[in-house]
Every structure is written in structure tokens, then in C-alpha cells.
Amino acid sequence: MRLMTQAASVTRHSVAALTAFGALILATFCFVTSENLPAGLLPFIAEDLHSSLSAVGLLVTGYGLTVAVVSVPLTRATRAIPRRALLSGLLAVFVAASLGSTLAPTIEWLMVTRVVSALTHAVFWAVALITAAGLFSPQVRGRVVSAVFGASSVATVLGVPAGTWLGERAGWRSAFLVLTCLGVLALAAIVTLLPNTPAGQGHAEHAAEPDRRRYAILLIGTGLAIAGLSAATTYTVPFLLQVSHFSGDAIGPLLFLRGLAGIAAMAVAGVLLDRRPHQALVVPTALLALALFSLFALGADPIVAAVAMAVSGAAMFMMIAALANRVLQVAPGSTDIASAGFSAVFNVSIAAGAAIGAVLLPALGVRSTALAAAILTAGAAALLARYP
Structure with missing residues (x-):
């Protein structure tokens, strides 16, 4: 009983x-x-x-x-x-x-x-x-x-x-x-x-591996990655229209493809975050950089552009989840304050990425936004790989 x-x-x-x-x-x-x-x-x-x-x-x-x-x-x-x-x-x-x-x-x-x-x-x-x-x-x-x-x-x-x-x-x-x-x-x-x-x-209130230096590096990596992501996503539609030469009717399905790939990636991301947290952070960030470089170099080809959109969707959603997961692992103090700092950097980086694209667009054209985004995310991947 x-x-x-x-x-x-x-x-x-x-x-x-x-x-x-x-x-x-x-x-x-x-x-x-x-x-x-x-x-x-x-x-x-x-x-x-x-x-x-x-x-x-x-x-x-x-x-x-x-x-x-x-x-x-x-x-x-x-x-x-x-x-x-x-x-x-x-x-x-x-x-x-x-x-x-x-x-x-x-x-x-x-x-x-x-x-x-x-x-x-x-x-x-x-x-x-x-x-x-x-x-x-x-x-x-x-x-x-x-x-x-x-x-x-x-x-x-x-x-x-x-x-x-x-x-x-x-x-x-x-x-x-x-x-x-x-x-x-x-x-x-x-x-x-x-x-x-x-x-x-509760066990989630404090990090298992608190490290102020790692947390600071994580925030810098977040700033680079999200600024790059924002520079790309803010100007995705003009890129697809002007560089890849898709029709207006194709834009909706392409954006949906990117999002659907992200949702599919999230379905398997959890297991990777539990078993290989560092690799689950670095690999999607590097993959996102590769997809953005592909858009810049080969985005005039509609097939390459569509594949790059799908890959970037899968990579960016996994990357964001992995960044947040890493905050819970290395937060130097209470995880709620560390998460708040992560959120602040995240939102500032979105605005910064859009601003970078706004400066480049009239001067160098819409392809330059993809290149800038790729460079920023590649820098984030290199930093996060070098300082796990």
C-alpha cells in the first residue's frame, strides 16, 4: 500500500x-x-x-x-x-x-x-x-x-x-x-x-561550472553571432529578390523553409546539448557562418540560396539554444542575473546587426550584408571554439 x-x-x-x-x-x-x-x-x-x-x-x-x-x-x-x-x-x-x-x-x-x-x-x-x-x-x-x-x-x-x-x-x-x-x-x-x-x-539557480571568464567570452561570442545573424535576416528578403532573383511569390515559402528546418533541428538539439554541449554550440555557429558565406559567394544560384536558407534555419535555432544552455553552465553568480545579461546582449546585438546592414546596404549593395554576417558569425565560432 x-x-x-x-x-x-x-x-x-x-x-x-x-x-x-x-x-x-x-x-x-x-x-x-x-x-x-x-x-x-x-x-x-x-x-x-x-x-x-x-x-x-x-x-x-x-x-x-x-x-x-x-x-x-x-x-x-x-x-x-x-x-x-x-x-x-x-x-x-x-x-x-x-x-x-x-x-x-x-x-x-x-x-x-x-x-x-x-x-x-x-x-x-x-x-x-x-x-x-x-x-x-x-x-x-x-x-x-x-x-x-x-x-x-x-x-x-x-x-x-x-x-x-x-x-x-x-x-x-x-x-x-x-x-x-x-x-x-x-x-x-x-x-x-x-x-x-x-x-x-534549486539546482538550476546556480551553474555547475561557474566561470566569470567563460561567461564574459560567451557574451562576446553571443554579441558577434547575433549581430551577424541579425545583419543577414533583416535583409533576407531583398537579398533573395535582388541577388537570387526569386519572385515575390517564392519569398514566403523560402522563409517558411528556413523556419521549418529550425523547428526540425530543435527536435534533436536537446540530446546534443545534454551529451555534447560544447560541440552543440560551436558546430551550429560554424555551420551558420558557412551558410552565410555560401549565400554571399553563390547566392545568385537559386538552388544554393534555398539550401543555404534551410541550413541557416537549422543552425541558427540550435545555436541560440546552445548559447542559452551554456549560460546555465558557466554563470559566475546566480543564473537569473546571468540570463538577464545574456538577454540584454542578445537584444542589443539584434539592433547592432540591423544597423550594420543599414550602413552597408546603400554603399556596397545587399550582398555585402551576407558577407558581413558571415564574418561576424565565423568570428563567434572561432572564439567559442578557442575558449570553450
Whole structure:
């Protein structure tokens, strides 16, 4: 009887942990979709709120910059709050901000709700991955990280296009309303099932191999890799049109191919992160550099361009997950602060990469953006290989 009772208790714990993990994955999907959704709805928002496209574009730029600036200080300010209470509060504010976006009467109102959502996003990314990892044993941490970033990949590949499609047919507000409802579901599951672990406790709260030097090198490598990735992805569409000479109708399927390859890669990335964490970081980064060099040198060939798109999709999603996984391994202090620093560098690098491309584009043409991206990511791969 005692064994049956213990088995039932373990089963209930496992089901609760898996459900809470699913809620964290759903919340991740919501945050990433929300961050990028306005990019697909620019003309509809601008027309409805009587604003310019550039002003609406600031909703995306301002969101990323807000996350970059406040990630570390806000995480420090909230790090004493138990995880369930913190994540529940963050999701409650996100839901309120998303509903506010749905009902926004003016562009100024919408900008305020977006800033509030970005503030919650900044702290969420710092603690959600650590909380998810803490639900399971350290031996499967790579698979947990892969699943969380898989949700991010799905949000990019499916969530944003689906939100754009819905916004085109039912109005842009409907897309934010759906996100609000999904956020409510995630909030309910987290409030009900997530353990209210005190901050600083649990195996995921501190790195197994804390090393300040390795962490600093990791951040530099992240900056190089993500700046390169951003320089390439920001100008992918003009590259495919002007260099590879694809028709406009082919762009959507090519972008979907890249995203689908990334999702497929994430399905196997977790095992590699657990068994070969260093190789799982260096190899995708080097592969991404190779794909970008191929685009620069041979991208005029449509077949080469399509293959390079698929390879870059698989490589970049694996690389990002591996970078985050490495943070949890070498964080010199608490992993939430280290994750916040990683998030800040990540978002600054996205803006820097887009800015590099903006400078090169008018001076040297769109092919130069692929070359710059390849050089930056190759530098990241060399640095991460040299200093594991």
C-alpha cells in the first residue's frame, strides 16, 4: 500500500511538473509572438490608428531596446520573489498589457502597452528558462532548454504568420485578443501547478561550472553571432529578390523553409546539448557562418540560396539554444542575473546587426550584408571554439 501511495504521489508530481512546463512553453510562445507581431500588422495598425508606418515600426524597435536596457536591473529588483508568484505576476501584467493593446484607441496608448509588455518580457526571459530547468533533473537540462527555445522557434515560424493572417481577415486587434486568451491559459496553469520555489534554491539557480571568464567570452561570442545573424535576416528578403532573383511569390515559402528546418533541428538539439554541449554550440555557429558565406559567394544560384536558407534555419535555432544552455553552465553568480545579461546582449546585438546592414546596404549593395554576417558569425565560432 505504501509503495502504491508513493507511486501515485510521484505520478501526480510528474503530471503537475509536465503541465507547468507546458504552461511555461505556452507563455514563451506568447511573449515571442507578441514581440514580433506588430511587424506583420504594420499597415493595418497604421491605417486604423491614423499613424505612419515608421511610427508603428517603433513598436518593434522600442520593444527590443526596452528589454535590452531593463533586463538586468529589473531581474535584480525582483529576484527575491518566489518563482510562482513572480511568473504569475509577470503573466498577469502581460495579459493586461495585451488586452490594452487590443483596445488601444491611439498609437500612443498602444506604445505604452507595448512598453509594459516589454518590461515583463525582460524579467520573464531571465527566470522562465531557469524555472523550467528546475522542474526536472540536471541530466535532461539540454532537452528542457531545447523545448523552451523550440517554442520560441514555433512563435517565429508559425505564431507571427498566423497572427498576421488573422489580422488581415479579422482586424489587427483580433490577433492581440487571441494572445491575451492564450496568456490567460498559461497564467491559470502556472498559478495552479508551478511550485512556489524560493528564489535562489534549486539546482538550476546556480551553474555547475561557474566561470566569470567563460561567461564574459560567451557574451562576446553571443554579441558577434547575433549581430551577424541579425545583419543577414533583416535583409533576407531583398537579398533573395535582388541577388537570387526569386519572385515575390517564392519569398514566403523560402522563409517558411528556413523556419521549418529550425523547428526540425530543435527536435534533436536537446540530446546534443545534454551529451555534447560544447560541440552543440560551436558546430551550429560554424555551420551558420558557412551558410552565410555560401549565400554571399553563390547566392545568385537559386538552388544554393534555398539550401543555404534551410541550413541557416537549422543552425541558427540550435545555436541560440546552445548559447542559452551554456549560460546555465558557466554563470559566475546566480543564473537569473546571468540570463538577464545574456538577454540584454542578445537584444542589443539584434539592433547592432540591423544597423550594420543599414550602413552597408546603400554603399556596397545587399550582398555585402551576407558577407558581413558571415564574418561576424565565423568570428563567434572561432572564439567559442578557442575558449570553450
